[in-house]
Amino acid sequence: MEIRTFDSDLLVPLRQLYLETRLATFVWLDCSGFTLTDFDRDTEGERIWVAMESGRVVGFLSVWEPANFIHHLYVCTDSLRTGIGTKLLDACKSTHTELSLKCLAQNQQAISFYKSSGFVIHSSEGSGLESYHLMQYSRDIKHSLCV
Template identity: 45%
Template structure:
């Protein structure tokens, strides 16, 4: 597997992963909110790295660089648990350094566990339109 910079050829596959994984993960959210066109709006102006295996896009991470803020990290379901998310996270750390922050919905227990395991610490909690969230920070 390789982690590479986003290019326009990745767009169709990334849009599908973004839609499928949000629908699968955020079961408590009104599913009609999720559209195929959301990817471009949600990642506009962000730095994106993609995970590619055998010429197939299997995941991505997007970062709002002015704040070192991870906005999205998604891995296609059949590739989860194989270290793809860790490699994407490590690639971002190598690119931008510390500190890094992100928000994670509390109901997304799989992601909360992942980030905690990777050393992210809870900085604060809040409430969003989709439920409670945790603001995580990684400082080294």
């Protein structure tokens, strides 16, 4: 597997991945308004890392760098639990000592994944299906000296 930065030749498969994984993941939400071009709007101005396997896009992570905020991390449903998400996070962590993200409270799999990756829940906001956790990561100073 290869992690690379976004290039416009990856736009079509990234749009497809984003739509398909949101439809498969957010089963508790009304997804009828999701479209292929949501990817363009939802990642505008963000730095994007892309996971490629055998020439196929299998995941991506986008970060809004002015705030060190991970806006999206998606992996193809047929590639879950294969280390792709971890490798994408590692690529992002290699250039950011602190990161934050929002994770829907209903998305227990994602919350567990982020906790296992060093994120902690800082606060919880919203109510009902819109409730989310603000999670934060900070690279340990001792760890960064040993790397």
